[in-house]
Amino acid sequence: MTETVIRATDVTRTFMISAGAFRGKKPLRAVNGINLEVERGEVLALVGESGCGKTTLAKMLLGLLPPTSGTIELTGQPVNSIHRLEMAKLVQPVFQDPYSSLNPRKSIGSIITLPLRVQNDPNPETWRKRAEEIMELVGLPSRLFNNYPNQLSGGQRQRVAIARALINRPEVVICDEPTSALDVSVQSQILNLLQDLRKELNLTYVVISHNLAVVEHIATRVAVMYLGRIVEQTETATLFDAPEHPYTEALLKSVLTPDPSLGIPDTQLGAAYPNPVNPPSGCTFHPRCAKVMGQCSEIAPTPTKRPHGHVECHLYDDTAKPERAAS
């Protein structure tokens, strides 16, 4: 029996960007109508280029940013009605850079027990023990309890960040590029740790990543974002075997191989990433699309259901054909 832990309905987030002195402000739609459902125990990966709204979406899921419109529900409760302490017990972040996500002035023990102190946990005498338990769980020796972040390696710091996120046993963990700031040799250790913890603690992950190898390794489902919209969402295996959206195809082609004789792959994403303040008309991907058609620059595609998910592209829908739209 599955249970929907995260449900986002038509979520948008608009930032007002000043266009220069005396020229007023322009809206930037960082997240532009996203529908998302994540079930318990799933690992949903959000992939896409820089600036496509992944991190904005993650901040909204964490309750750090209110959505401009639409609703986000966590375990059935709307996020804006949950008190911040309750919210903290439901969802926790693991950030990209373990060098900036730990306060350099605090000891490891104090960082890991902070969630207990903030929650006014009734048993202060158990804090140290619980911190050491969680440290053991994430593979940190308990003698580091009184050390400071600058005495730890990158991988150890990321383990501290994970321990801090997990000490109150949240339902959901939002990992924003959890491995991209780490040494290659440590990345797989952290990924395996995240996998093990998911099974052990029955966690649900939302993983943001640029690294498609990481996504293939850890995710059960993948949502591909482009300019604030999810253009394709499907199961990981399906996505990597048979990508449907031209943008997904281009992303998969862009992966570099270790063999230098293969050269740098041609993604066919000729044009640069569009200015999000002034997005292209119709399908926002059409200026870069290899399979662009006539209606793409005029009509925005709507999500079309596919066997394992949905895709947002005119190649797969027949509802947006010009003659139908006219009638």
Place this chain on the structure above:
Amino acid sequence: MADGTPIVLSDSPRDGVEPSPSQRLKKRAFSHMGFVIGGIVLLSIFAMAMLAPLIAPHDPYDQQLARKMIPPIWHDSAKASWEFPLGTDQFGRDYLSRLIHGSQISLLIGFAAMLISGVIGTVLGVAAGYFGGKVDMVVNFIITTRLSLPVVLVALAVVSLVGNSLWIVIWVLGLLIWDRFAVVMRSTTQQVRNLDYVAAAQAIGCSTWRIIFSEIMPNIVNNLIVVATVEMAHAIILEAALSFLGLGVQPPAPSWGLMISEGKNHILFDPWLVGIPGVALFVLILSINLLGDGIRDVTAPENRN
């Protein structure tokens, strides 16, 4: 690690043999020349101020015209004597005793004005940096307004309106020189505020107060100390300037600035009347600035390791 154990890649747990941050801080502090010299000089001036009534050889207010203008001991003069090592001024007051008592006034003004301006500037700066938006706009407007007021002119106007006493000078200075605190605290708070550990604290459910006091303040306090030392020196110099202009501390109080002012008519033939308090001011300001520079170097995160 070196004795044959297999090399473990970078996630290997390092042993706890590395010194803790506070041990390192001490080590760095005591190997920093500026910090040590500035600290020792400032401490001795502080001790001098505290013990002034005990170590001053004469009463700093005791005027005896019979012994006026005795030159200091290093002068080739029959009048110079060890009874008045730094000589006497035009009213026959012992210059050494006045210098020793004057350190009290300089330190009191420097410290109190720095405290007042520090509180005002830090509250405004941290609020602007943390909350941003409208709060930032308002604070920026206040800072700009303050920066457009010339300190000495405003101080002159206020002192001539409400009269002058030591505490009026302290309050006028304290209410005028908070701008650097506000500007520096605002920009450092903005930097720290955008770091991930603040976002993590928010996600943990920390209240705004908790984030400001336990996540942000500990990481900006070294900047605060550096600005505080600079502003303390600034306040002491401003007090000397105001006293020189006759609008600061009133005679016969032994303020160093006032001593320079009183000696200025004799600068051609008895330059030590100006030189001695001038050197004292110079040494005090230098020691404070050396200490401030030292604290900045010692605590700057980029100097870690």
